[in-house]
Amino acid sequence: MDKTLCRVGIIGAGHIAEKAARTLTAMDDMTPLAIGSRSEEKARGFAGRFGIPRAYGSYDALLTDPDIDLVYIATPHSHHFDVTRRALLQGKPCLVEKAFMANAAQTREILDLSAQRGVFVGEAIWTRYMPVVGMIRNLLAQGRIGTLRSITAALSYSIAWKERVIRPELCGGALLDLGVYLLNFVRSCTDSPIVKVSSECIRFDTGVDKSEVITLTLADGTLAALSCSADCAGVNTGVLAGTEGCIEVDNVNNPSLLRIFRIGGILEEEIPVPERITGFEYEFRACRDAIAAGARELAQMPHAEILAMMELMDGLRRAWGVRFPMDETD
């Protein structure tokens, strides 16, 4: 990799790939070099819209381009495994959209392959790389809300019209699309281990989860109550409540403002997050730095944590009877 410029190949010319392309175009230390699509025409259209120099009509063509330093995989979850596996076999470092894989079994296989080949792989759970994580952790460490006792967070979008959200063969369901942010919100704010999980879920007719509530009991006595739905438009706030006040995060999957309240609901301080392009730049730059340092994983979301999250989500799906065709029989 050039010391000053990391060249990214984007796989899958869909919705989130567009946001990634916009972000990379605006960065000065990274650039979108190529787009890979199953359709050459679609690749050319995407490349034209974002000024991307190379357009490939197959994913494999992009994976064999020797000038690509990082592959960003933006296909539905169901297709992450196959593309990531092929990329790692080509020796290509990968940043894979959330949810990382369909399940923990696929995750173990990919992380093992990364170890065997010595190739970098990370999860594009963008909220874990944002400066807001450090800001929240500092406020907690400073005792600004006393001792943390409770975390509540919600995330709902009306996205049931998307095929990939409702189809089991595309690993649909609210959990892998939205719930994953809530679980990561808890894990990014506190290191206290999860000792108990309980949940309730309502499913789509297709069998995947539509709406769910999840409670996590943490070892230090903190209780997290999480709620998400792929079939309604909600207020996506998170609240960290302590013995002397609380921190409100305006949107758990795209935080822009923290508000600190004292006991009695008295607003003490408002802290906006730093200016940003889209917020995706933090995950991209974290990859660039890790690859330049010869690392195989990201400090903000290490491989063990990626696996722990997939195992947690497997357990929830098992409890709800939500299965994907690629799940092992258990």
Ligand SMILES: NC(=O)c1ccc[n+]([C@@H]2O[C@H](COP(=O)([O-])OP(=O)(O)OC[C@H]3O[C@@H](n4cnc5c(N)ncnc54)[C@H](OP(=O)(O)O)[C@@H]3O)[C@@H](O)[C@H]2O)c1
């Ligand atoms: N970080 C975030 O904020 C965020 C937000 C939304 C989604 N995501 C994640 O990004 C990934 C993609 O989501 P998206 O909303 O961008 O999806 P999307 O708009 O449906 O695009 C997915 C792309 O994947 C490719 N693809 C390959 N096999 C496919 C198949 N069988 N069916 C449909 N598409 C297929 C297609 O690209 P080609 O036709 O060009 O091959 C398609 O355009 C998911 O893992 C999702 O969780 C992340």
